Amino acid sequence: MCGVPLRDGRKSPRSAVVDHKQPAEIRPDLFLDDENTWSVCFDCHQRECRRIEDRARSMNLWNPRGAVWIAQEKAKVPFICLDGRIAGSASK
Ligand SMILES: [Zn+2]
Numbered sequence: 001m002c003g004v005p006l007r008d009g010r011k012s013p014r015s016a017v018v019d020h021k022q023p024a025e026i027r028p029d030l031f032l033d034d035e036n037t038w039s040v041c042f043d044c045h046q047r048e049c050r051r052i053e054d055r056a057r058s059m060n061l062w063n064p065r066g067a068v069w070i071a072q073e074k075a076k077v078p079f080i081c082l083d084g085r086i087a088g089s090a091s092k
Helices: 042-058 064-076
Strands: 016-020 037-041
Touching: 016 042, 037 042, 042 064
Parallel strands: none
Antiparallel strands: 016 037
16 A cells, blocks of 8 residues: 555656546446545555456446445555545645
8 A cells, every 4th residue: 555645746656646436437427526536646546446446347346336336345445645634745
């Protein structure tokens, strides 16, 4: 897991990306829902979020029911870079 504070800007591997907890591909209606989005660093997004989503696909859970499962699995990952836990530390 990362543990490095998010940085501003898009070129750092620790730059923040917005992840949709329930994938937007399955739930486009939740695309702009604040409850369904969070910021994680680029590396964690590539590694952890993709891993969970790939697992869902392989388990035939790429559907609205699976989207809930995906969000639950993401909630179990001890991201340190999440919104809130790094409040105020993203700049500098
Ligand atoms: Zn991270």
